[in-house]
Amino acid sequence: MEHQEALAPVATAALREAAERIAARLRSALGAARDTPTVARLRAAWPPYEAMLEEIGRGGAAAPVLETGRLEDLCRLLGAARLTGTVRDDLAYDGPRLRGVLAEEYGFLAALAPARRLTELLVALGAALRERKRVDGVLAFDDLIAEARALLADHPAVGARCARELRAILVDEFQDTDAVQAEVIERLASPGVPLFVVGDEKQSIYGFRGADVTVFRRAWERLGGALPLGRNFRSQPAILDFVNGLAAGTMRVPATSPDPGRWTVFDPEQRLVADRSAEATRPGVSLVTFAREHARRSLSAAEARELEARVLAGVITALHERREHPVRFGDIAVLFRALDQVKAYEYALRRSAIPHYVVKGRGFFQCQEVRDVASLLATIADARDGVALAAVLRSPFFAIDDATLARLAWPAGAARPALTRRFGSDESFADLGDAGPRLVAIRDLLRRLRALRSRATIAELITDALAATDFEAVCLTQFQGPQKVANVRKLIELARGAERRRFFTLRDFVALVHDLGEREPREPEAQLVGEQDDVVRLMTIHQAKGLEFPVVVLVDLGRRLERDNDTAVIDEELGVLVAPVAGAGLHPQSQAQLEAYRVRAWDRTRAEHARLLYVACTRARDELVLLEGKGNNRYLQSGEGDRYVWCHQVWHLLGREPLAAFVAGDAGETVLPVPDGGEVRVTAAARYLERPTTEPVGAPAPVEAPATDVERGFVARVLAFAPPPPSEVVTSPTALADFRRCPRQFWYRHVIALPERGTGGLRATLLGTAAHGVLEAVDLGTTGDADIDGELAARPETLVLRSGELARLASDLRAAAAGIGAEIGAGLEILGREVPFVLPLPRHQPRVFLQGRIDVLARRGGRLLVRDYKYAQPSHAAVVAHADQLAAYRLAIAPDAAGELVFLRGGPAVRALPPLDVEGQVEALVDAGVALGAAMASGEPSAFPKRPPSAVVCARLGCGYVRRCWKPADH
Numbered sequence: 012m013e014h015q016e017a018l019a020p021v022a023t024a025a026l027r028e029a030a031e032r033i034a035a036r037l038r039s040a041l042g043a044a045r046d047t048p049t050v051a052r053l054r055a056a057w058p059p060y061e062a063m064l065e066e067i068g069r070g071g072a073a074a075p076v077l078e079t080g081r082l083e084d085l086c087r088l089l090g091a092a093r094l095t096g097t098v099r100d101d102l103a104y105d106g107p108r109l110r111g112v113l114a115e116e117y118g119f120l121a122a123l124a125p126a127r128r129l130t131e132l133l134v135a136l137g138a139a140l141r142e143r144k145r146v147d148g149v150l151a152f153d154d155l156i157a158e159a160r161a162l163l164a165d166h167p168a169v170g171a172r173c174a175r176e177l178r179a180i181l182v183d184e185f186q187d188t189d190a191v192q193a194e195v196i197e198r199l200a201s202p203g204v205p206l207f208v209v210g211d212e213k214q215s216i217y218g219f220r221g222a223d224v225t226v227f228r229r230a231w232e233r234l235g236g237a238l239p240l241g242r243n244f245r246s247q248p249a250i251l252d253f254v255n256g257l258a259a260g261t262m263r264v265p266a267t268s269p270d271p272g273r274w275t276v277f278d279p280e281q282r283l284v285a286d287r288s289a290e291a292t293r294p295g296v297s298l299v300t301f302a303r304e305h306a307r308r309s310l311s312a313a314e315a316r317e318l319e320a321r322v323l324a325g326v327i328t329a330l331h332e333r334r335e336h337p338v339r340f341g342d343i344a345v346l347f348r349a350l351d352q353v354k355a356y357e358y359a360l361r362r363s364a365i366p367h368y369v370v371k372g373r374g375f376f377q378c379q380e381v382r383d384v385a386s387l388l389a390t391i392a393d394a395r396d397g398v399a400l401a402a403v404l405r406s407p408f409f410a411i412d413d414a415t416l417a418r419l420a421w422p423a424g425a426a427r428p429a430l431t432r433r434f435g436s437d438e439s440f441a442d443l444g445d446a447g448p449r450l451v452a453i454r455d456l457l458r459r460l461r462a463l464r465s466r467a468t469i470a471e472l473i474t475d476a477l478a479a480t481d482f483e484a485v486c487l488t489q490f491q492g493p494q495k496v497a498n499v500r501k502l503i504e505l506a507r508g509a510e511r512r513r514f515f516t517l518r519d520f521v522a523l524v525h526d527l528g529e530r531e532p533r534e535p536e537a538q539l540v541g542e543q544d545d546v547v548r549l550m551t552i553h554q555a556k557g558l559e560f561p562v563v564v565l566v567d568l569g570r571r572l573e574r575d576n577d578t579a580v581i582d583e584e585l586g587v588l589v590a591p592v593a594g595a596g597l598h599p600q601s602q603a604q605l606e607a608y609r610v611r612a613w614d615r616t617r618a619e620h621a622r623l624l625y626v627a628c629t630r631a632r633d634e635l636v637l638l639e640g641k642g643n644n645r646y647l648q649s650g651e652g653d654r655y656v657w658c659h660q661v662w663h664l665l666g667r668e669p670l671a672a673f674v675a676g677d678a679g680e681t682v683l684p685v686p687d688g689g690e691v692r693v694t695a696a697a698r699y700l701e702r703p704t705t706e707p708v709g710a711p712a713p714v715e716a717p718a719t720d721v722e723r724g725f726v727a728r729v730l731a732f733a734p735p736p737p738s739e740v741v742t743s744p745t746a747l748a749d750f751r752r753c754p755r756q757f758w759y760r761h762v763i764a765l766p767e768r769g770t771g772g773l774r775a776t777l778l779g780t781a782a783h784g785v786l787e788a789v790d791l792g793t794t795g796d797a798d799i800d801g802e803l804a805a806r807p808e809t810l811v812l813r814s815g816e817l818a819r820l821a822s823d824l825r826a827a828a829a830g831i832g833a834e835i836g837a838g839l840e841i842l843g844r845e846v847p848f849v850l851p852l853p854r855h856q857p858r859v860f861l862q863g864r865i866d867v868l869a870r871r872g873g874r875l876l877v878r879d880y881k882y883a884q885p886s887h888a889a890v891v892a893h894a895d896q897l898a899a900y901r902l903a904i905a906p907d908a909a910g911e912l913v914f915l916r917g918g919p920a921v922r923a924l925p926p927l928d929v930e931g932q933v934e935a936l937v938d939a940g941v942a943l944g945a946a947m948a949s950g951e952p953s954a955f956p957k958r959p960p961s962a963v964v965c966a967r968l969g970c971g972y973v974r975r976c977w978k979p980a981d982h
C-alpha cells in the first residue's frame with residue numbers, strides 16, 4: 012500500500028507536465044490553423060477543454076470516467092480539425108484505445124485508487140491464506156523456501172546448527188536460482204562453509220518462477236574465481252557449429268531494451284567446442300521448411316498445426332526406418348515450448364502407430380470416462396443433483412438411451428422434471444416397460460453406494476461401482492478403450508492421493524474434479540507405455556532441461572511470442588499496477604506505469620526466449636531436427652515482421668535469400684552453410700507427407716478397424732497386470748506392529764496415510780520430534796538446564812508450539828536429562844544414540860528386513876540395554892502397544908539385551924520389559940512380514956482386512972479409524 016501512496020505525487024506531477032505540454036501545443040496550433048469550419052468549432056470548444064486540461068494538470072482525477080469521456084471528445088474534435096498530428100505522441104487513438112503520454116499519465120493517476128483497493132484485498136487474502144495454512148498445518152512449495160529463509164534470518168541459532176553439519180555447499184544449475192533461494196544458500200554458506208556453484212547464464216529459463224540472471228551474475232561477482240567450461244561432451248560438432256552461430260545472432264542486447272541487464276550476451280570466446288569428433292556420415296542439423304505449403308494457400312492456425320503434426324509423424328518414421336543409422340523410437344525426444352496443443356501431435360503419432368509418451372501432458376480431466384466417473388460420484392454425494400444423475404444414466408455405467416431418459420425425467424402429463432424425485436422414491440418404473448427392472452436395479456445400486464459413502468474411501472466407492480456395472484469392459488469395446496480404462500484407474504489413484512489430505516470428503520473430490528475439468532490443468536492421460544520404454548518422448552523444453560537425447564526434434568518454430576496484456580500485475584518495485592476502466596468497466600484504459608511494466612516484461616520475455624532456444628538445441632547429442640511450423644513468408648521474402656520468432660532467426664542465420672530461392676524451386680532438399688562453420692540440411696515438408704499437399708487439409712475421417720496386436724497387448728497389460736511378488740519386504744518395527752494389530756489400520760495409516768482422529772495429531776508429533784531431537788543433541792552426562800534450553804530454542808518445531816507446551820516440554824526434558832545424568836553417575840554407560848539398524852529375519856520368501864533407529868543403546872552392569880523414549884504419560888496399554896517394537900530392537904542388538912521404555916511427560920518414568928521370547932517373536936515377525944509382503948503386492952484394500960472383532964475392541968486399542976470402519980450403531 013505504501014507504493015500507491017508514494018506514487019500519488021509522482022503521478023500528479025507527470026500528469027501536470029503532460030497536460031501543460033498538450034495545452035501549449037494546442038494553443039499554438041489553433042493560432043496557426045486556417046479558419047476552417049471544424050477548426051472554428053474546435054476553437055469555440057477549446058476554452059472548456061483547456062480548463063479541463065488545467066484541471067487534470069492540477070491532479071484532478073476525482074471522476075475518472077467523466078474525464079476519460081472528455082479526453083475522448085477532445086481527441087475526436089482534434090481528428091475532425093485535422094490537428095491530431097500536433098499531439099500524436101500525447102493523445103491519440105490506437106485502435107479503440109486512447110494512448111499517448113496524456114492518456115497514459117492520466118490513467119496512471121486514475122488507477123491509484125483501484126490499485127490501492129486491490130492491494131488491500133490481496134493483503135487480506137494473503138493473511139487469511141497464511142492463517143488457514145497455519146491451522147491446517149500445511150505448506151505450499153513456495154512456503155518451503157520462504158519459511159526456510161525466514162527461519163535462517165530470524166533464528167541465527169538454527170542457521171548455526173545447520174552450518175555445523177555442512178562441510179561445503181555445491182549448487183548445480185545456479186542460473187535457475189531466484190533471489191530468495193540465493194539468500195537461503197548464502198545464509199547457510201556463511202560463516203565458514205565454502206560455496207561452489209555451477210551454472211550457465213545462457214541456460215537461465217525459469218524467469219516465470221522467479222529465476223533471475225542478475226542473481227547468477229551477482230553470485231559470480233561475489234565468489235570470483237570462475238572456471239570456464241567451454242568443452243562440450245554431449246553434442247557432435249555439427250550441432251555445436253549451428254548452436255554457436257545461432258547464439259551469436261540471438262543473444263545480443265537490442266538497442267531499444269529498457270533493461271539490458273536481463274539479456275545474455277553471447278561471448279565468442281566461449282563458443283562451445285566439441286569433445287567428440289565429427290560424424291561425417293550422419294547429418295547434424297536439419298530444417299524442415301513449410302514455406303511452400305504456406306505460400307500455396309493460407310492455412311488457419313489449427314490447419315497449420317495439423318499439417319505440422321503429420322509431418323512430425325513422417326519425420327519420425329523416416330528416422331526410424333532409414334537404412335543407415337536407423338533411430339530407435341526411444342532415442343527421439345520431441346520438444347515443445349508448451350504442451351497446450353500437444354493433442355494434435357499425439358493424434359498424428361497414434362495414427363501412424365508411433366509409440367509415444369507425453370511427459371506431464373494435459374487433458375486428463377476432460378476425458379469422457381473421467382467425467383462419467385465424476386458424475387457417478389456427484390450423484391452418490393448428492394442425490395438431488397439431477398444433472399449428474401442424468402449424465403451417469405446415459406454413460407457406459409448404465410447406458411440408458413435418450414428416449415427412456417426423457418420419459419423418465421419428464422413423464423407424460425407431468426408439470427415439471429421428476430428425475431431425482433422418481434429415483435428417490437420406491438416406484439417400479441412401470442411406465443417405462445422393459446427398462447423398468449433395469450432402472451430399479453440402478454436405483455438400488457446407487458442407494459447401496461450412498462449408504463457406503465461414510466465408511467468407504469472414494470477409491471473403494473469407484474471400484475465397487477466399476478465391478479457392479481462392468482464399466483471397464485464396456486470401455487474396452489470403444490475406440491481407445493485401453494486408454495479409457497487406464498484413465499479410470501488413474502482417477503482411482505488420484506482419489507487415494509486426495510484422501511490423504513485432512514478433511515477431504517467425497518464432495519470435495521467431486522468439486523475438485525469438476526473444477527479441474529473446467530480449468531484444464533497440466534494433468535496427462537494415463538500412460539499405457541512407460542517413459543523408459545522404446546517410445547518417442549514428447550515434452551516441454553523446460554522438462555528436457557538437464558537431459559540429453561540422441562535425436563531432438565524441435566517443433567513449432569514459427570510460434571509467435573505472446574505479449575502479456577494482463578490488466579492487473581504486481582511489479583517488483585511499484586507493487587500492484589492496474590489498468591483503469593471506463594464505460595462500466597468494459598474498456599481498459601492506458602496507464603503509464605502499466606505500459607512501462609509491459610515494455611519491461613516483453614523485453615525480459617524476449618531475452619529468455621533466446622536462452623530457451625539455446626537450451627532446446629543443446630539437448631541433442633547426434634541429430635537436431637527443426638520443424639518450422641507456421642513462419643511468416645513475408646519475413647522470408649523481405650525481412651518484414653517479428654525478428655524474434657525462432658524460425659525467422661534460423662532463416663536469418665542461413666540467409667533469407669538462398670532459403671527463399673530453395674522455397675521458390677522444386678528441389679526436395681538442399682544444404683546451406685552456417686556462417687563461421689557448419690551447415691544445415693534443408694528439406695521440404697511435403698517429403699514427409701503420405702498425401703500430396705495440394706489436398707486441402709481437413710479433419711481426418713474416423714477409422715474403424717479391428718484391434719491390432721499392439722492394442723490387444725495394451726489391453727492385456729492394463730487388465731492382467733499383476734505385480735511380481737516381492738522378493739524382499741523392508742519395513743519398520745512400528746509399521747509391522749500396526750499390521751499385526753490390524754491390517755486395515757496399516758492400510759489407512761501407512762499406505763494411504765489417512766489422518767486419524769483423537770491420536771494427538773500434529774502437536775503430539777511435534778512435541779515428540781523436539782524431545783527426541785534435544786535428547787539426541789545434548790551431552791547426557793554433563794548437560795545443564797541452559798544446554799537443554801539452548802537446544803530446544805534451535806529446534807524448528809518450537810516455532811509453532813504454544814508457550815505453555817514449550818514450558819512443559821523444557822521442564823520434562825530438564826528432568827529427563829537430570830535423571831539420565833544421575834544414572835550415568837551410577838554406572839550407566841551410553842554406547843550410542845539414534846543407532847541405525849537393519850534386522851534381517853531368517854530366510855523366507857519374501858525375505859523380511861526390519862529397519863529403524865534405536866533411541867539409546869547403553870550398557871548397565873555388563874548387560875546391553877535398549878531404550879526408547881516416548882513423550883507420553885506411562886500406561887499399561889502404552890507398554891503393551893510398544894513391546895513388539897522394542898522386541899525388534901533387542902533382536903537387532905542382542906537377544907538377551909534388556910529393553911526399557913522411558914515415558915517423559917510429567918517427569919521420566921522407566922518401564923522395564925520382560926525377557927524376550929526370542930523364538931516366538933522371530934516367528935511372529937516373519938509371519939507378519941510375509942503376510943505384509945503378500946498384501947502389498949496385491950495393492951488392493953481387500954488384502955488389508957479388519958482384525959479386531961468389534962468397534963468396542965478397536966476403540967479400546969485407541970485406533971482413530973473407528974468411525975470409518977464401523978457403522979454408528981456398532982460403536
Ligand code: SF4
Nearest residue numbers: 753756957965970976
Ligand atoms: S477401527 Fe479397528 S478395524 Fe478399523 S482400522 Fe482401526 S483397529 Fe482396524
